[in-house]
Amino acid sequence: MSKEKPMRKLTIAFLFPLMFFAFALSSLSAQAEKSDLVKPEKSLDLDTPVDCGECHKRIYEEWVGTMHAHSTPAKNPMVKAYYDFLLKENYDTSKCDKCHVPFRALYPEEKDKNAKLFMDGVSCLFCHSVHGKNSGDNQGIDYYKLDFFKPITGPTKTDKSAHDSKFLGLYKHVDICSGCHQSGEAEYYAEGKSKSLCQQCHMPSMRKVKSAKNGPVREKVYQHLFEGGHSPILLSMAAIIEGKAQKKDGKTILHLKLENLSLHRIPIGFPLRAIYVKVTALDENDNPIWSNYKEHPKNEDPKSYFALSYPEEEAVYVHFVKNIKPIKDTRLEAASIKKLSYDVSSDKIAAFQVKLFYRLLPESVQKKLNMDEAVAQETLMSEETITID
Ligand code: HEC
Ligand code: HEC
Ligand code: HEC
Ligand code: HEC
Ligand code: HEC
Known part of the structure; x- marks a missing residue:
């Protein structure tokens, strides 16, 4: 990770105490507005999947071929045709953005509709900045508690030499998926008829490989394949x-x-x-x-x-x-x-x-x-x- 383009604000914070102060303040003010969403002022300050892929190369290569990387109208002709059709009927497609273009939904005021993160769809940073879920029947971005200043969340307690990270139980639950996947995929799980997580089939595990090029060989990692009807x-x-x-x-x-x-x-x-x-x-x-x-x-x-x-x-x-x-x-x-x-x-x-x-x-x-x-x-x-x- 280069120091010119640090991966997230908290990491810079460790490097530059002064900036930390400023960011802690901005994070506090954001928190005062809405505690389930803490984000930097501009989307540009967030890391893209390419940034994460510098070290997590294998995961990046898996993800980049998935429908999560192609969930936006910019990358998916079917989604584009739908957006175009609905826009002609004066439908407010920002409702679609909540799941398909989550970062555009997080930064509605930004004018550059083609900003990198807006094209990328359901990116690494979205899932791995989830810190919990909100109550009620919110959808997409509103379902999750998101904090882009706290350590990245994941399914394991890991070596923190490259960046801070934190274990979150949600990774071992269907709820990490069901904020956006609300078409009945989780019904059997909810009804107790199935104990299998979505991850078992849509993120199959692999043994004895690295999760990051600068990390250890792991007993188990999870392939970010997210295969579905397109596979x-x-x-x-x-x-x-x-x-x-x-x-x-x-x-x-x-x-x-x-x-x-x-x-x-x-x-x-x-x-x-x-x-x-x-x-x-x-x-x-x-x-x-x-x-x-x-x-x-x-x-x-x-x-x-x-x-x-x-x-x-x-x-x-x-x-x-x-x-x-x-x-x-x-x-x-x-x-x-x-x-x-x-x-x-x-x-x-x-x-x-x-x-x-x-x-x-x-x-x-x-x-x-x-x-x-x-x-x-x-x-x-x-x-x-x-x-x-
Ligand atoms: C609550 C989250 C959510 C919202 C809101 C949402 N979608 Fe989706 N959409 C999904 C998910 C998840 C899929 C993948 C299949 C599935 O599980 O339903 C999908 C699939 C699609 C597909 C099929 C794409 C393909 O490649 O096959 C299209 C087209 C689409 N959505 C368009 C839209 C449009 C247009 C809107 C706004 C009217 C919208 N979606 C609103 C979550 C959402
Ligand atoms: C749709 C949400 C989602 C997206 C997008 C996503 N991840 Fe994950 N990631 C998960 C889940 C869920 C797990 C845990 C799977 C399990 O425990 O079964 C995970 C596991 C991981 C792990 C743990 C170790 C390993 O190798 O399995 C790393 C590292 C990771 N992801 C990095 C990334 C990177 C880098 C990207 C982008 C290139 C990314 N993730 C995109 C949900 C996501
Ligand atoms: C400078 C290299 C580097 C960069 C850039 C980087 N990571 Fe990591 N990451 C690591 C290393 C090393 C580990 C610890 C690996 C291990 O323990 O196997 C790690 C651990 C993780 C974990 C914890 C995995 C778990 O099992 O809980 C997640 C999640 C993760 N990274 C996601 C990301 C995301 C998302 C990005 C981009 C926003 C990113 N990383 C950028 C090197 C990096
Ligand atoms: C036992 C394996 C298994 C488990 C567990 C599982 N799935 Fe699936 N899933 C499949 C298979 C096989 C398909 C392909 C058939 C299809 O698309 O109808 C599929 C298809 C899908 C699709 C593609 C739908 C589309 O519109 O293209 C989505 C989205 C999906 N699953 C989400 C989930 C979610 C979310 C969970 C957890 C609540 C889950 N799955 C649990 C095996 C599984
Ligand atoms: C931020 C919202 C969001 C989250 C969180 C999310 N997804 Fe998705 N997912 C989508 C959208 C939107 C699509 C549709 C992409 C498209 O086809 O345009 C999709 C597509 C998929 C597909 C492919 C469907 C197909 O048509 O081939 C699978 C499988 C899938 N997701 C599984 C998962 C699993 C498993 C998780 C949890 C680990 C998860 N998703 C979390 C929004 C999300």
């Missing part, structure tokens, strides 16, 4: 599909078993996600001769479509704009098994090809937002070929 790898682990097929009385019957391996409902999170099954019957030359849908599974084979359904013209507003109740909820419950069967009137079938797909956004909403098809293409979650017994 084909995580999606491939979210569910398994198995099947059996037999011929009977000139028909071919397929039985499928779909198991949710995640510890929450799937799809979860952003309410417009969908998971669906595509079944194609193949003849002995591998030519397709039947499928469960041609254009859209939701209309043609609703039992194979797992999602929340909303009135089509309202769907674009369901994520934090208007309180719209879904008409139907066909998502897969946590750790549940779903059975599907198909009766196809053909005895020419040699095998069924079964594909499980995930989609980030329905086509109808994509059209409404003027979005490129490529932004929310379907992702293949898994694929099976089931031959006839």
Whole structure:
């Protein structure tokens, strides 16, 4: 860490006692205003992920590829399309900033809307400056007690040679995530049906590596991968599909078993996600001769479509704009098994090809937002070929 660009004010404070006095004063005045938020006057005085990455290189490299680093309209075309659409309708998108651009929400008076920290989204310094949570049902930045002058918080008591740090129990709880993730991900945990933390699957641990290049080799560290609906790898682990097929009385019957391996409902999170099954019957030359849908599974084979359904013209507003109740909820419950069967009137079938797909956004909403098809293409979650017994 260079002394010209110290990582946080408290560290400078140790180096320059005079400045400490000034900062302690500014921190006190900030505290008098609102005790759950203590911040320097300008966002420029805060460290960016690149600064943290000087020493925490591996963690930086993990984080920079995540949706947390791409949560802002500047970095995420889907978020940008939403912001643009809502701005045209005179909606106040600073409400969205509370989770998507947390530092812009912390510095609403700053004019430079492209300041580095405003582009970075959910950055290192945001999570690691959390010192507790507020009571009530606040969202995003207002859910957390934030203090940018106190030592950085983390899950361990660490060596403090590089900077001061402090153990905080919240890192071993879902609440470090549920201030912003309020779409039911934490329900099973809250209801006691699951004891697994979000971190277990979204920040998997690794053994015997360093956490900082100038720190010791650690027994255990946590990968900052935050994989979700944008990650084909995580999606491939979210569910398994198995099947059996037999011929009977000139028909071919397929039985499928779909198991949710995640510890929450799937799809979860952003309410417009969908998971669906595509079944194609193949003849002995591998030519397709039947499928469960041609254009859209939701209309043609609703039992194979797992999602929340909303009135089509309202769907674009369901994520934090208007309180719209879904008409139907066909998502897969946590750790549940779903059975599907198909009766196809053909005895020419040699095998069924079964594909499980995930989609980030329905086509109808994509059209409404003027979005490129490529932004929310379907992702293949898994694929099976089931031959006839
Ligand atoms: C969304 C919140 C979040 C963001 C963003 C985040 N962290 Fe973390 N970080 C955590 C949590 C939660 C843990 C603890 C995980 C656990 O204990 O299971 C953690 C653990 C750590 C640790 C502990 C040791 C280790 O190696 O696992 C370090 C160091 C760390 N983070 C640094 C960083 C840096 C540097 C960045 C940015 C490049 C960053 N974090 C971004 C939430 C976050
Ligand atoms: C000059 C190098 C350096 C810089 C810059 C730096 N760190 Fe660290 N950090 C360290 C070292 C060394 C440790 C102790 C590592 C250990 O014990 O494994 C540490 C520990 C931590 C911990 C405690 C981990 C735990 O398990 O509780 C967190 C969290 C953390 N740093 C986050 C950050 C964040 C966020 C930034 C940027 C705002 C940052 N660090 C900048 C070197 C640095
Ligand atoms: C047992 C593993 C597991 C645990 C524990 C877990 N998840 Fe997940 N999570 C998954 C899998 C697998 C997926 C991919 C399926 C999907 O996106 O629906 C996923 C998807 C997600 C997504 C992506 C949603 C989207 O809109 O793209 C988010 C966000 C998420 N989880 C947050 C959480 C939070 C927050 C917690 C803790 C309250 C948590 N998860 C606990 C396995 C887990
Ligand atoms: C300051 C708010 C905030 C906090 C705290 C936070 N997240 Fe997020 N997270 C977001 C936002 C906003 C997105 C959506 C980014 C996007 O796609 O634009 C997101 C995306 C994700 C995704 C990826 C979803 C996808 O679509 O692929 C996962 C997984 C995730 N977060 C897990 C976590 C976990 C685990 C924690 C706690 C350790 C956490 N988040 C804490 C705001 C937050
Ligand atoms: C309380 C926090 C919160 C608020 C407020 C919020 N979001 Fe989100 N948003 C998230 C999280 C977290 C995700 C990731 C999926 C999930 O868990 O819901 C997300 C996902 C998204 C996505 C999907 C991005 C992707 O890459 O797939 C878009 C688009 C989006 N939000 C736009 C908005 C807009 C526009 C607003 C304001 C009307 C808004 N959000 C308000 C937390 C929030």
